[in-house]
Amino acid sequence: MQKDMLVASSLCVSFAQHKVLDNVSFEVAEGEVFALLGGNGAGKSTALKAFIGAVAPSDGDAQVMGMSVTKDIKKIRSKVAYLPESVMLYGHLTGVENIKYFLSLAEISKSQSEIEEALSRVALQPEAWNSQLSNYSKGMRQKTAIALALLRDAPVLFLDEPTSGLDPSAIDEFNQLITTLSADGTTVFMVSHDVYGACQVAHRIGLLDSGKIVGMFEREGDAHIDTEAVHSAFSNRGQA
């Protein structure tokens, strides 16, 4: 039996008087790709941020590899990699310099060849590696950040709207990469409003609406999750 890498137990997050997450519970197993879907303001990014300690639970708990975010956030952060929705690395540094800087922050040592290998793996053109990030497109910045996440060798990967702004071929490459990582044992937690993309890559999908889990979809065998079913639930959320 695979161990649970992520556990949300009756997780609640409130901002002022507003409850953004209301009693959310789920588990994500090792090597699983779990996608949290929902519309704008559903609370999916807040759920992700609760796992990386960027927002504090007002009630309940979020655990990563058995460690609570309220007690062991430093240890948790050393085990996870995070890809924000809008990747804004440092424009005055090159792609390689950005990666080196962030790796140094994480106190991780990687050789030049390992960095280049990661950049190749995310299909960033070699001619862009040593040009300033301010010249990158959004997709190129996204790839740089993914390469950084790969280089961290983190057992858990958090992705916030990872395919937003990517062109279709880049999305395919990205989905392939996530599948490979998952096969290698990396646990992936992603939030998205892209139903089709999530169904292509996720083992399970949780549907979030107004801070509550209103649906859970699971792969059956090797088949992708049924896009129609998820889309239908996504469109009809809040009408039950």
Place this chain on the structure above:
Amino acid sequence: MISFSDIKREARFLVRQRHIAFLMILSFALSVFAVWSGIAETRAQSATIERLLEKNDVDRQGVLAKQKNYGGAAYYSFHLTYAQPSSLAFAAMGQRDVFPWKHRIRMLALEGQIYETDADNPELSLQGRFDFAFLAVVLLPLFIILLLHDLRSGERAAGRYDLLVVTAANERKLWLSRAIVLCSSLAVAVLVPFLIGAAISGASLQGILFFTLLVLAHIAFWMLLSLYIGKLKSLSALSSAQLASVLLAFWLSFAVLIPVGSDTIIDEVVESPSGGQIVLTQREAVNDAWDLPFSATWDEFLKTHPEWADKTNMNSQFEWKWYYAFQQAGDQKAANLSTAYREATQKKDALAGWVALLSPPMLTQRLMTSIAETDIQAMTAYEQCIRDYHASLREYYYPLLFNDVEFSVDQLKWVPEYSSAICDNT
């Protein structure tokens, strides 16, 4: 604990940011200007003293050659007194801009001579001077605020904050090492011109060390305050501009409101006669003496100089010993006011010292002027030097005048000379 690799990483990261490089160059240029203008001013003051000393000697020799008695010699001779700028005065001019640092005095009543410049337009001294202390005390905090106000909020606005804190092995080290690199660069930019200036001026190693430590401590205070304000959860929703406003409010309070407000309140609370009152009292006493019987002058004079009680006989309507006796009596009449003035100055200074504990910039300024010997204590010590020197002139001339010693130009070679060394020894 911040490691060398943290510092190296942030230094390599920050050195590429143009606005930071620009601010460092600007700080360096301002420091060069402050140090240069300070050295130019102290050199001008020293040159003025040298020039006046030279002219004073020539002038006195010319005057004395024409005299036929000691009374006339004392009356027509001017004596230059002065407080040489210390080797660190270039960095903190302090009270040298407010108190006179040179006086040409005669053996007449002294208090009026000391305080006659107190009637100068005080607004001229309010303009202040752009010296190194002003840069370190007033401008440096603004540069630190400029560099650190958006340390976190800038990353939030750029959308990198979460990525940074999730990636960093130690979040505290990230912000602290960034702040240390920025503030250290600023310290280097500002202190290098100061150190060169101090070496040129021949300042003592101890003085340079204290001054440097003061600047570093002041920078550390503003760095920690900026980091603390930026870290407060209750302010985390504020934008960079709003956080800058909060920090500027602290700057305004510490560097402007507390010093200016306390100065106004202390002036109101501590009663002090004005220099003008002292001058007027002394001059009125001297002028009145011409119309009063001789006994009135002698009675007053003998209170402090009873040793001349047997020498007060007058052979004519004007004698120099009587003339200098009523000059002395004039000083005695103004003595209470003068003492009250000095005591009030000391009291104001002591109160300002307590208030400075609430304001790091004010405290830094006071400590700098203390090290540079340009504070109230140094300037009142100079005033005391003038009094001591003037007393030595009286001690020299009184026996000649009261004993009716036959005039000899050679005797005037022994007239006491003022030197800053005398002042230092007091």
